[in-house]
Amino acid sequence: MGSVLGLAEGWQVQPALLLSLLLLLCLEGCRWLRGCRRRPGRSPPGPFAWPLVGNAMQLGSSPHLTFAQMARRYGDLFQIRLGRHAIVVLNGEATIRQALLQHRAQFAGRPDFASFRLVSGGKSMAFGRYSSQWQRHRRLAHSTVRAFSTANSLTKKLFEQHVSGEARDLVQVFLRLGAAGSHFEPSRHLVVATANVMCALCFGRRYSHDDLEFRRLLGRNDKFGQTVGAGSLVDAMPWLQAFPNPVRSVYQDFKQLNREFFEFVKDKISQHRATYQPGTTRDMSDAFIGVIEHGELAGGGLTQEHVEGSVTDILGAGQDTTSTALSWILFHLIRFPELQRRLQQDIDKVVGRDRLPGLQDKASLPYLEAFIYEMLRFTSFVPMTIPHATTAHVDINGYHIPKDTVVFINQWSVNHDRHKWREPGTFHPGRFLNPDGSLNRDLTNSVMIFSVGKRRCIGEQLSKIQMFLFTAILVHQCTFQANPSEQLSTDCSYGLTIKPVSFTVLVRLRDRYRGIVSPA
Numbered sequence: 168m169g170s171v172l173g174l175a176e177g178w179q180v181q182p183a184l185l186l187s188l189l190l191l192l193c194l195e196g197c198r199w200l201r202g203c204r205r206r207p208g209r210s211p212p213g214p215f216a217w218p219l220v221g222n223a224m225q226l227g228s229s230p231h232l233t234f235a236q237m238a239r240r241y242g243d244l245f246q247i248r249l250g251r252h253a254i255v256v257l258n259g260e261a262t263i264r265q266a267l268l269q270h271r272a273q274f275a276g277r278p279d280f281a282s283f284r285l286v287s288g289g290k291s292m293a294f295g296r297y298s299s300q301w302q303r304h305r306r307l308a309h310s311t312v313r314a315f316s317t318a319n320s321l322t323k324k325l326f327e328q329h330v331s332g333e334a335r336d337l338v339q340v341f342l343r344l345g346a347a348g349s350h351f352e353p354s355r356h357l358v359v360a361t362a363n364v365m366c367a368l369c370f371g372r373r374y375s376h377d378d379l380e381f382r383r384l385l386g387r388n389d390k391f392g393q394t395v396g397a398g399s400l401v402d403a404m405p406w407l408q409a410f411p412n413p414v415r416s417v418y419q420d421f422k423q424l425n426r427e428f429f430e431f432v433k434d435k436i437s438q439h440r441a442t443y444q445p446g447t448t449r450d451m452s453d454a455f456i457g458v459i460e461h462g463e464l465a466g467g468g469l470t471q472e473h474v475e476g477s478v479t480d481i482l483g484a485g486q487d488t489t490s491t492a493l494s495w496i497l498f499h500l501i502r503f504p505e506l507q508r509r510l511q512q513d514i515d516k517v518v519g520r521d522r523l524p525g526l527q528d529k530a531s532l533p534y535l536e537a538f539i540y541e542m543l544r545f546t547s548f549v550p551m552t553i554p555h556a557t558t559a560h561v562d563i564n565g566y567h568i569p570k571d572t573v574v575f576i577n578q579w580s581v582n583h584d585r586h587k588w589r590e591p592g593t594f595h596p597g598r599f600l601n602p603d604g605s606l607n608r609d610l611t612n613s614v615m616i617f618s619v620g621k622r623r624c625i626g627e628q629l630s631k632i633q634m635f636l637f638t639a640i641l642v643h644q645c646t647f648q649a650n651p652s653e654q655l656s657t658d659c660s661y662g663l664t665i666k667p668v669s670f671t672v673l674v675r676l677r678d679r680y681r682g683i684v685s686p687a
């Protein structure tokens with residue numbers, strides 16, 4: 168009955184819909200013909216773009232791979248169209264560095280996308296357009312992140328304690344879940360663990376792994392990434408919102424999850440405002456309230472809502488990325504048991520069995536660092552940066568790019584460049600070690616996953632500490648095994664971050680209980 172009614176209603180709106188589509192098609196056709204006639208000689212090359220949809224049908228399920236293929240044909244800088252947007256795609260280390268470092272300000276914009284305006288209550292720094300106010304916002308966000316993590320040895324120690332506490336808790340959760348020798352899905356617990364690290368910094372509190380409301384709040388990271396990731400059709404083809412289709416559903420989920428996430432943060436910030444005491448900084452929320460509402464930036468263009476915007480940005484960006492990194496680390500530990508054994512041997516030799524690994528051990532564990540860098544390179548799990556836009560006309564590689572052009576930056580292409588990496592499709596941590604076993608810093612620095620230039624990630628140092636400590640503590644305490652009834656596949660779901668398809672693990676405590684981590 169419901170479906171018959173639905174069909175009848177559908178038929179009533181269809182003529183209007185068809186008319187609008189036809190009109191759009193005509194407008195697109197005119198624009199396309201004009202473009203063909205007027206295309207200046209120095210426009211970047213690129214594949215033929217169809218009216219209305221442009222190159223949308225060619226992107227496939229992994230646009231970064233498609234772009235790398237297109238780069239072989241058109242060069243490292245080429246142009247595509249998605250719906251009504253001309254998009255310049257940058258590939259390869261030289262071209263990306265030239266754009267983002269030699270023309271920093273010109274490539275530091277963000278597109279004026281409707282979805283971007285919804286993030287963090289419309290006051291997002293990460294998705295905000297480039298301006299002098301944005302620069303003040305970014306400086307403040309960056310210095311606040313540093314002040315609670317790597318600014319000096321004291322803040323570093325405090326941060327280490329937060330991460331180490333979460334890693335210990337995670338070991339207990341894993342041992343509890345695997346107590347009866349059962350396999351379980353680890354990813355959602357990695358999300359809670361990393362979100363807890365960020366909640367400790369932002370609000371001075373953490374949540375239980377069993378807190379269903381917290382888990383629900385964090386459980387839709389994929390919908391966020393599918394909407395704002397490069398190649399998303401949500402903003403490129405706004406007319407897709409006019410009738411039911413998968414793009415519209417993803418966008419509806421995106422709107423709701425942004426609302427809920429922002430409300431969660433807003434609630435915490437209002438509690439902080441109510442109990443705020445000048446001169447006392449309990450956490451990042453207090454730090455933002457202090458500077459924006461009571462300090463030197465009061466009345467300086469950043470408003471109260473920038474407090475909520477900044478904290479939402481940091482909490483959102485901080486948990487999705489780092490938890491995805493940890494998922495890929497576990498994935499590679501079970502995929503390559505021999506590498507896991509080598510990591511355990513190294514850690515046992517340096518740390519012993521009577522204490523947990525800490526940051527002081529980092530310099531003595533080059534293979535562990537190499538393993539993490541190889542995970543970053545191999546997966547390139549933020550394959551494309553958040554889309555950029557040009558803030559002015561710019562000439563690069565002999566091509567002219569007009570102001571306000573959307574720019575996609577293909578980090579994956581840098582990490583899988585055959586001229587730079589031997590067998591880039593092979594997982595081989597040893598590539599990052601010098602012949603004497605030390606870490607090759609030049610090579611680790613050239614892995615591109617945090618972007619470069621004015622939009623470079625502000626959480627890089629903080630997340631590197633987390634990746635090291637979580638991995639070291641998990642591997643020191645536990646052995647991870649794949650589920651023999653599961654085929655481990657390197658397939659992944661594409662978005663702003665690419666995630667492994669769901670997999671389960673078996674976790675065993677390595678030693679008898681020695682009082683470091685309490686038994687399950």
Ligand code: HEM
Nearest residue numbers: 293484485488489549552553616617618622624625626630
């Ligand atoms: C392994 C973990 C992480 C990776 C791989 C990563 C990667 C990235 C990338 C690729 C961008 C986009 C840069 C661009 O558009 O050019 C970015 C931006 C950003 N990241 Fe991260 N990130 C990570 C962790 C974090 C953490 C822990 C935080 C929080 C402290 C954070 C906060 C941000 C913010 C606020 C931006 C926006 C910067 C801007 O637009 O100026 N990220 N990150």
